[in-house]
Amino acid sequence: MTIKKKKRPIKTLAKGRPPTIQKSKSISRKATRGLINTIHQLEKKKAQAVAKGDKSSEAKIEAEISALGGIQKYQQASLQGQRNDRGGDSSRVLMEWLKPKFHASGLTADGSVRMLEVGALSTTNECSKSGYFDMERIDLNSQGEGILQQDFMKRPLPTDNTQTFDIISLSLVLNFVPDAQGRGEMLLRTLDFLKSRTNSSHDAFPCLFLVLPAPCITNSRYMDEMLLETIMNALGYIKTYSKVTQKLVYYLWRRTSCAPTKIPIFKKVELRSGSIRNNFSIALRGSTVRGG
Template sequence: MGVNKRGRVKNLTAGRPPTVLKPKSISRKATRTLINSHHVLEKKKAQAVAKGDIATQAAVEAEIAALGGLEKYQQASLQGQRLDRGGDSSRVLMEWLKSMDPNFTSLEGARLRMLEVGALSTTNVCSKSGVFDMERIDLNSQSDGILQQDFMKRPLPKDDSERFDIISLSLVLNFVPDAMGRGEMLLRTLEFLKGPETDSSSQLRDIFPSLFLVLPAPCITNSRYMNESHMESIMRALGYVRAQSKTTQKLVYYLWVRNSPLQSPLTTFKKLELRSGHSRNNFAIVIRGSSG
């Protein structure tokens, strides 16, 4: 079932800068500070661009340059993938999949198709598992095996042969610069996943098609506009059910299985305060429903 277009599709380059391959070592504290600062500045820049505020845009771009520009941000992003920093998030996914079906790695027949959005590496655990035919995309790929592509501009699949069994959005959704754009990204995943009625192996129907989603933990645990139950309500409206979740001090991991069609009529999810307090962040997801 197709997803109706709802408003202007956002350009993800406003939110998630590119990555490079061989970063120099950066301390844990410096990595965290640089990523957070760059993230805040990119949001300010996107807001200035949206308002046509050229002066503010120039000022923010100067601040980004003072931090070392995109190159330093790229180094910090890849540094966080090191094993001594928590490592590859796809390890969590593979652990979950094996716990849900210990035999899924040895099933006969065609391999599962996986789309990894915002891919940093071609050698993560999922890539080396031998289970998936991988397709990796990133806004500014600098590695063979990763296609340079904006997910929000990716051509829509013509049929199921071009759709995927699983999509990975690991630390991608939080880089979309506005709440409406995040909702559009989640809606767009439905276009690229196989439908819940797909006649896949009966052994795998409780696992696929699915969405692996990783966010900074404060997006869920300390946002004034988001919490666990609200996130679940949004995903349930999109036809997803939570199969697995894990929260650490820094990250929240989810495996959402697509088990039903998009809700019709689709509920509107607005940016409403769920928690008060000056220390809260403003992470939110807005879904414009069938009634607008």
């Protein structure tokens, strides 16, 4: 009688790996959105508590943020959202807009375009891989080499043109600023770090790439696209490209002049009513004298 040998299962490298190096589970879409929204709301409440000098509330809110994982967990969720199956990174849209201009002008991928990426999460996004840009990346909480830990609002002002940029990227950054006045100040500050039209060596520049959650523009009580464009025009920008998706709005604003010497006042004024609206807004103090 012939005894059949049992076939041993074929071992794979994956099965041979210890559990400690198995691929970690990704955060679900619902959990990602929920975490980001919750931290946004808590940051806004914390800013309000700080403004009122309410130390007790500030500490309580800070504890809630820490319990959720803090800024590190927020950035993990943001990186998760950049995966291709979650929509991919926003700089792909920027490259879709800029590549035809680069080709038309004969610009090669020689790293001659200076770019400041504020709120950078990765060194391998589409812009970084393109070869066109001399990248400088900053973030409040750097997630790795190649990203400087720095607050854009505290970044030292340029002392000469070599410290300015052809393009600044604010992708999902402005909406994280907790108040309307702070958002206006951030937009105003971009003018300090952009080259002037005369100092930029490329026709498409200097410019600002701005990405926001779509509801900030499409479903806000205090903001719509017309008002955003009016504010940007007052700062010396004109809209060259825009794209609206279900989740995000993308804009490319080209600087057309030197920084304005006087800024109009833009207050938080209701444009649309309704209980389902959000409170995103941008305000400018006005009468702000800037250098040319």
